[in-house]
Amino acid sequence: MTSADPHAVLGRTLLGLVAAATVAAAAYRADTLTIRGAAAATVVGGAAVAGGWDWGALLIAFFIASAGLSRMGHARKQRLAEAVVAKGGPRDAVQVLANGGAFAFCAVAYALERSPLWYAAGAGGLAAATADTWGTEVGMLSAATPRSIFTGRVVPAGTSGGITAAGTLASIAGALFIAIGARALGWPAAAGWSALIGGFAGATSDSMIGATLQSRRWCGTCQTATERAVHSCGTRTTAAGGLPWLGNDTVNLAATATGALIGLATALASGWVAV
Numbered sequence: 001m002t003s004a005d006p007h008a009v010l011g012r013t014l015l016g017l018v019a020a021a022t023v024a025a026a027a028y029r030a031d032t033l034t035i036r037g038a039a040a041a042t043v044v045g046g047a048a049v050a051g052g053w054d055w056g057a058l059l060i061a062f063f064i065a066s067a068g069l070s071r072m073g074h075a076r077k078q079r080l081a082e083a084v085v086a087k088g089g090p091r092d093a094v095q096v097l098a099n100g101g102a103f104a105f106c107a108v109a110y111a112l113e114r115s116p117l118w119y120a121a122g123a124g125g126l127a128a129a130t131a132d133t134w135g136t137e138v139g140m141l142s143a144a145t146p147r148s149i150f151t152g153r154v155v156p157a158g159t160s161g162g163i164t165a166a167g168t169l170a171s172i173a174g175a176l177f178i179a180i181g182a183r184a185l186g187w188p189a190a191a192g193w194s195a196l197i198g199g200f201a202g203a204t205s206d207s208m209i210g211a212t213l214q215s216r217r218w219c220g221t222c223q224t225a226t227e228r229a230v231h232s233c234g235t236r237t238t239a240a241g242g243l244p245w246l247g248n249d250t251v252n253l254a255a256t257a258t259g260a261l262i263g264l265a266t267a268l269a270s271g272w273v274a275v
Helices: 006-029 035-051 053-071 074-081 093-112 117-141 165-184 189-212 248-269
Strands: 216-219 224-226 238-241
Touching (some): 035 053, 053 165, 093 248, 117 189
Antiparallel strands (some): 216 238
């Protein structure tokens, strides 16, 4: 374990902020991020580069691949999920921080104290975000009817905690994508395993929390379950279960934190403590 050169970290962070702002501006123009989402992405990107350009490259790989998947069948996904999901369209600042915050934290921690275990935690956190995003985007396009991961009952497309076989395979692929990316960037093998195991575990925890504890609401006019405070028909919905304060963004944050912690535990269990 070694301490970082503070001047090198500061200079790299400033360059990272410029690079992240450029990418975020392009994403805003492409209607992938809101203006506040772009600002949050700039901060997250700059924080990632503080850990090293390899950290920034892994984050960009996640963003580009996930944005591409979100564009696939966009009109159909929007139509299916419009009445269910609380948020749609470009990602806002809270969504960006919920998905990238754990990874950015690990990058900054690595920049300050270069323990290789931060590789494992960072890979697990980002892999969880990737696995969850890929599972959702691909699952929404699946012809199969989604079922609750907790009860097995049929649920509307877009419902938190709903899974399909295609979405589950996509989650595994997302975690594997980060694992391969980490190895390609020279990260240790244990970080790759941390990404694969922590990523899938984090995405699974997202589904479990979404199916059990996440806030659920009911539209009395349409007689249908939803996650929206105001339904697509214009009716203000009523609480129908779960914890009122626990929305999808908080669940995503919990999932990425879970991925990071399990990634770290995976590295420790393997006996890996140094490069």
